[in-house]
Amino acid sequence: MSSLNTHSSVKKNAGTTLVSMSLTKAGTKLGPLVSPAVWIHDYAKHGKQPDIGDYSIYLGGFISGPAAIVTGFFKSAVEDEIEAKLNHVKSIEPKLYRNEIKACYGYSNSPPSISAMTIAGTGTTVWHHPIGIWVYVTDANGSPVVDYQPVNPSVVYRPKTPLKKTNFGGYYWTSHRK
């Protein structure tokens, strides 16, 4: 019998088997709660009920759901904090550039300190503000601003002029500490 047919029969019998297994396990607390398809299949075909290992594996998966939710909340809180810090930095910079200042957070999959170096390699000014945020600036068209002078930075990454490309595709850049 092909695996497709086997799968089909598992599905066909699942409804009645689920009820049967739940009743069998009704004496335990986990029984009525957990019934993955593979357990139903095992029970239908071999009369085998989930063992301690099955429960622990399933428990791991069961816990990862709430963990994902917690991670989502955490990410949201971090983004709120970044937004607040970015707004602070914008508020102290000249009006002309405020809307063009962006956070390095989220620029790539890497931590902001790595994104900051990558962005400096695109030819624009990047800086770290003492409140704890890496930011960069572009002009209104999204083009790099090589020589921007940020207000109160702790570190500034700035492209080296005249712009010259490395063998890896970015521009050369330097760092200035306050």
Added chain:
Amino acid sequence: MNTTIKLLLLSFALMILSSCSNKMNDFDLMCDFFDTLAMENKNMTSSQKATFINELAAKKLSSDSPALESLKAVVGFEPAEGRYSLYKDAAEVTIKKDWECASIKKQLKML
């Protein structure tokens, strides 16, 4: 606590431990690439070295790997003597533990 619950907790702890096992990270792989580069050819130009590393990285790392992104970024830093320190920081921020690589330390300033 009965045996069933103990076994349940033990298997759960083992699952967590196995997910935290000491796997080779992308920065270690990058270190291997530079070890290989050092053995392959000492007479390469910096452009040839970049191609060599890029080709290995394309085969073994994802294009958005922080190890690769950091390398591409720090090779642009001048003075070149400061590149390794930036790369080491990038590695440690990403993998959250101490990290060293002698061959990257030696060769990064020549790329």
